[in-house]
Amino acid sequence: MSSTPHWTRDILQPAAVLVVFSAISAFLLFGTHSLTAPAIARAERALKNSLLAQTLPADRFDNDLSQAERPLATDPLLGLKRPGSYFVATLKGQPSAVILEASAPDGYAGEIKLLISILADGRLGGVRVASHHETPGLADFIEAKRSPWIQQFNGKSLQQPSDSGWKVKKDGGQFDAVAGATVTPRAIVKAAHRALRYFEQHRATLLTPETAP
């Protein structure tokens, strides 16, 4: 039992075994990743397209939204950590709305990524959560498919409600929240409000129609 460790038997051999198993695992993961990466990318793009289309009433645009992607620089009002994208919705060739990628950095469990559509007249077309890490079963009511909660943003603007109304009801504002999960809705309300301010500042450049080639 108490013999001194043997260099090869107790150290090198076990290390070699671990290396072999690690290499096999790494190879397995590499193979699966290479095989599934295109399908995952496709599934995520399809999801993004359907998310984009959901943020706007169907009669507000007639273009292919995923083709109308343009770069969006980082801005504190949007909360993006890296430059993102925005999408210009057009109706009969005229820009009718923009869909901004934005982020609420102060969710309960980190960043909540959002897609926020703003109509040309400055009203919100809709807000959708693109990805989040909030508590499953408790704070996932922010997903449109689980709860109509996120619909309450439709039609809101900087004037309606005024600044003091852009809070959850618990903080004296206009927006519903769910008991036991206030941090999450608070973060989204603030992010939507900031995105509207961003739109107000950059309205002209965001909505400029692309020059025909």
Place this chain on the structure above:
Amino acid sequence: MMAWPESREVLYNGLWKQNPGIIQLLGLCPLLAISNTVVNALALGLATTLVMAIASGSIAVIRNLIPSALRIPVFVLIIAALVTVITLIIQAYAQPLYLVLGIFLPLITTNCIVLARVEAFASKQPTGLSILDGIAMGLGLTGVLIALGALRELFGKGTLFSGFDLALGEMASNWTLTVFPDYSGFLLAILPPGAFIGLGLLIALRNFLHARYS
């Protein structure tokens, strides 16, 4: 081939006598977190069963190649790799399911029931029996998850089978069974404490049945 008496023993152990959910009390993390509706419980239960069957089977195959001092790190490595592979495949080809299970899919790695069965059973038993043990234990856990999910969904939301369309698509959109119409909801049942209380009730029921019929 597997002998029937042994197989029967393995099945009986997994599904009832040594049920991971209410007897061994292993794998409580997903049990408590995701058992708030039937659909979540079913989806995670089946994913865990799949992982357990494959992990137990592959470890039983190489059980004689693994030095005993290194078995735990090697088991964890294999389980983590398998879970990642299954997560990637589900993400690629069954995205709705992936979106429903979210973080709990990769977290199957840390579910101690998987490691416990590999260590206690698959590392010592033949491959076929080990796969069966993984399946039986997984289904035992799934059963408890579903019972708990049904209990919590019923008392928390007054419905059963809500949200099946998230996993199965449009065809399941009207599967939701409203048991108590105009039910105002009972948040405690949906929140984690509801899972503890529900699990306690299930264990009590099982002990009652066990004492009565054996």
